Structures are given as structure tokens and as C-alpha cells.
Amino acid sequence: MFKILHIGLGPLGKIIVSDLAMRGIGVITQAVDIDPAIIGKPLSSVVPECGFACTIRSSIAEAVSAAGGVKNFDAALLTTSSDLARCMPSLRELANLGMPVVSTCEELLYPWLRHQNLADELHALCLNSGARMLGTGVNPGFLMDTLPVALTAVCRNVRSVRIARIQDATTRRIPFQQKIGAGLDDAAFAAKVKEGTLRHVGLGESLHFVSRYLGLNVDRWEETIEPVKADRDLSCGLGPIPKGRAAGVRQVAMGWAKGAAPSADPVIQLEFQAAIAQADPRDEINLDADPPIKMIIPGAVHGDVATSAITLNAVPAIINAKPGLHTMATVPMVHFVPR
């Protein structure tokens, strides 16, 4: 039974707390959030089914003090923001405490892409204190980065990589349908792209993770985002989608190897597509490699429970890792943790 310090009780944090209780593999012994409306209340008042009685604290320091010190935790989980800069105060504090930390912060999957200095700082703090840190999730964190890199274990050469995650959003939750822009006209879709609320965060992190571990030397990359147009009248949880409106989103990241000609094919291509009534949903990996490998997960892995699952499954891996800032490629294998 892992004794967990949990930080961040937003929607994903609540699912993780609930899953931990349901799975019977650990206990949240301290919880932290910044929302004044829940600070001071028992965790079970926010996640009723969890049965964890600890009081929600306003700071990590307060939680550690209430627990009687960091020695009374096995690990910390941080589920506060996709943005590494916003997570840094908490991560610094946890690093200085010498704790094993798993976070769902998307940018932490491969922090060297956008935050080289912060990554270097965290790594140095971890080496100094014995802490270790890992960013994970289903995507980014597994399907478009960890899994394709893991498949190359049997390859003696890898020339290029194509990865696709194609999801049918018809049966997904309404917030997911909203997030992918279902039902929007061109102007509204473009506005949401511009304000940054429609974009899937992490494609660039996945691309650079793959490049780094397979030695594909990407030094130029780009990302495109466009609506998937409804080719007939559709409907979804949000209401009807007239033909020609957005049924969802298609986002593509491409990376070129150092020295590649401007017209060269990308050495890594990642396609993320999620739409109402999407045909042939699947996770697909194509390795132009020796031996060549094509892998398909028909239907695509259902994302709603997967991010919570992998976050909890990563706890033993980070506990058993060496001190430092880690990635999914440097910790012992993350797999389902049985009771």
C-alpha cells in the first residue's frame, strides 16, 4: 500500500484519487489544493467514494508537516497544470524534499523541448536530494512516444517513424467533444485555435522524445492544426453538426533530421485526429526499421481512464528509479500494478 501525497484536486486529480482507492494499491495520506472552497475539508468530501479522511491542505509544507515528515510518504502525485512553468514552485519544493514524484504535467513528459533551464534545474535538485521525477500520461506519455520507442527494442536500425492516434469521439464525454471543436464553424474553430483552448498539448514533446531516444536528430519541426469537416449532417452530445462544420480536429507534427533537404520527408510524423463519426479509429505505429514493424490497436485505446491508470502505475517505477529527472524511457518498465 503506497502512502501518497497528492497535489491538485481538479477533474483528473479527483479521478486518480478515486482510482487509487478503487484499486486498493495505496492511500492518499495527505492532499493539497489551492481552492479556498475545499481547503480544510476532508478529502472524502470532494471525492466521496474514496474514503480517504485526510484534510485538504493549502500547501505542500503544511501537508508534509502534518504527516510528520517526508519519510511518511512513498511518493507524491502532482496533477495541477499542463504548463511546466506553473508547476515549478511545487516541483522545486518536492525536489528539495527528496521525494519520488509522478506528474501529469504534459510538458514534463519531455521538458527539454520548451524548458531546458527548468529541466536542468530540476535534475540538479534531484541529484542533490535523492528525489526523482517523471512526467507521464496516456498521450503524451505512452501511445505516441513510450510505446513506439519500446517497440524498437527488436530493431537493429530505425530510419523513420510514423505514429497515428485516430479517435472516434462519438461516445466520448461532452467536455472531450467540446475540446476537439465539434460543431464549430470555420471562424469559431480558428478563434479557439488562436486562443489555445483547442490544441492537444504534447505532440511536440512526444516527437522530441522519439527523436532523442531513437537518435533521429530532429532539429526542425512544425505542427499544423485544422478542423475535420463533417461530410454529412451528424449529431453528438453537444447537438447536431451540420455538414461542413467541424466534426473534430486533426493535428499533425512533423520533424526533420539535422541537415535534411527542405523538401525531404519528415523523419518523424505524428498524426492526432479526433472527430465525431470518425472512421477506422485506431492507434497505429509504423517503423521504417530493420525489421520493419507496423502495429495497430484497432478502435484506439480509450483515453478517459488511461491517464489516471498510467499515473498510478508509474509509482513503483519512480520509487525504483535512480535520483534525477526521468522520462518514461529511463525508469524501470511502467506496467499495471496489481493489488
Next chain:
Amino acid sequence: MFKILHIGLGPLGKIIVSDLAMRGIGVITQAVDIDPAIIGKPLSSVVPECGFACTIRSSIAEAVSAAGGVKNFDAALLTTSSDLARCMPSLRELANLGMPVVSTCEELLYPWLRHQNLADELHALCLNSGARMLGTGVNPGFLMDTLPVALTAVCRNVRSVRIARIQDATTRRIPFQQKIGAGLDDAAFAAKVKEGTLRHVGLGESLHFVSRYLGLNVDRWEETIEPVKADRDLSCGLGPIPKGRAAGVRQVAMGWAKGAAPSADPVIQLEFQAAIAQADPRDEINLDADPPIKMIIPGAVHGDVATSAITLNAVPAIINAKPGLHTMATVPMVHFVPR
């Protein structure tokens, strides 16, 4: 560039030496074999394309002495036998020397199944000296054990696992076609099964690896082996296969959870099938899990180069592992190692 001590220059050992040179990621600085016909000759006389000039030695002790001590190696590779008991004198010696070791010994993939005492002994020696050891390969070692367990990273529950490796042997090397019994009549097939030369080694190890890491509590298991009969006249590299003769082999391992009723479905089922003119060749994994996952590699991973590839790809993982006897689930991720 890894500096490697290589032990065992049979067919697989030679491929590994050749691949290491071709990939440019390391150098065999010392090589060991027991064959008097090659001892004392340069390694490049046995593997001409490798260009490694070291003299083939008759013992590990001699090789270590010639190298000026273990500090001059990054890791050792052992490719001598499928049988852990036969590998033990070498493994003991390497463990006492404190070396990182990767071996293709099939039984070392999960040594606790058939050799609990030897596994305990090796682990204790490693903890004492700082050595670490890993058994790997494409199968056992990846497709029917490591990969299915890695896929469960995104699962919050796993109820049962079915894994199939279905290979079309038509275009494979003649020794492989011989090994799977192509062309044999029932009596000859049965005789080869009885003498143990037809059996795929490692299905039991894969099954218990999966059970261990997914907590499936297998305490009863069985393995069946039978010919795949040619349903029409066929031909292969060995010659014609009349209808009714063996086109190949089908081997199935099943495991039941502790306390399961005698008539219960197995909690783990592994199907290994390789035959001439085999339809729908593929690697397939079915996880009865939450979320459920079905994964297919159409055509199946071609095994000839894959075992050499994964052995070399495991070198950085075992170097970065903690002291002890490891499995593919306890070392950092094994992936293609770029130059």
C-alpha cells in the same frame, strides 16, 4: 562505443558480433569460446565482416586478464545455451566479477520458473559484487512477455491475457523450417517432440513473467504441442510437403489462477504457431482489461535479426540498472540504441 566481453560464438553469437560491428555502437574487446578449433584465432577469422582483432580465449578469466581487468569492459554478452544450469559456471564467474551481463539464455528470461535456487544464488552474488544480469531475446524476451506487460501501463485492471505469435515460415531460413518440423509425418514429429528438439523454449517463462508482473497468480499451467497439418500439397526450402504431413508446429501454454475451478478458462494463454503457408501471420495481444486493448502486428515481427538486435539494445539498460538479477520489467526501457 561499448567495450564488450563476448562469450559464446555459436550461430547467434556470430550474428551479434557482426551486428555490433555493423551498427557501430561498440567493440568486442575480448571473446571467449570452448571450441578448440577457434581458440587462439582472431575473432575476425570467425566473423570476417566484424573487423574485431581480439584473440578468441578459452576462458572468461583469461579474457579478463588479457584485458587488464573488468574495469576495461562496459558489459558482457553471454550466448552459449538455452539451459540456465549449463550457463551457471559462466554466470557465476561474471557475477563475482561485478559485471553487467546480457544473455540470450531463454531460461534466464524468468529463471524463477525452473531454477529458483540458481536465481536466488545469482541475485545474491550480484548484490554482493554490484553485478547485474538480464535474460532477453525476441521470444522469449519481448513479443510474448515484455510487450504485453508494457501495454498494461494504461490499464487500471487486468483480468486475463491472450497472446499469439503466428508465423509464416515459407520465407524463413531452412534451419527454422527444420526446427518447426516441416515435412515430418506423425511418427517423426512425435519423435522429435519426445527428444525435445522441436519444442520452442520459453513459453513457460513468458507465461510466468506475465503472471508475476500483472499479479495474475498462476499456480497451475500446462503446455501442449502438436503439428499443424498441411491441408494441401506444399513445398518449402526442405522440399515438398505432401498434404497431411506437418507444415509446422502449434504450441500452446495456458495458466490458471490460484483457486480457479478445474473447468475455468485460463487467465493467461500463449499460442505459438509457425508453419509453411501459414495464413494471417501476426503477433497479437488481447488484454481483457480496463480499458480493453487488442494489439496486432500484421505479418509478425521477423525473428531472424530481432534477437541479435534486442540483445545489443539491452546493453545500456543493464549498465544503468541497479545491482541484482533483473528481468525486462525491472531494467530501464530497452529500445533501439542509435550510433
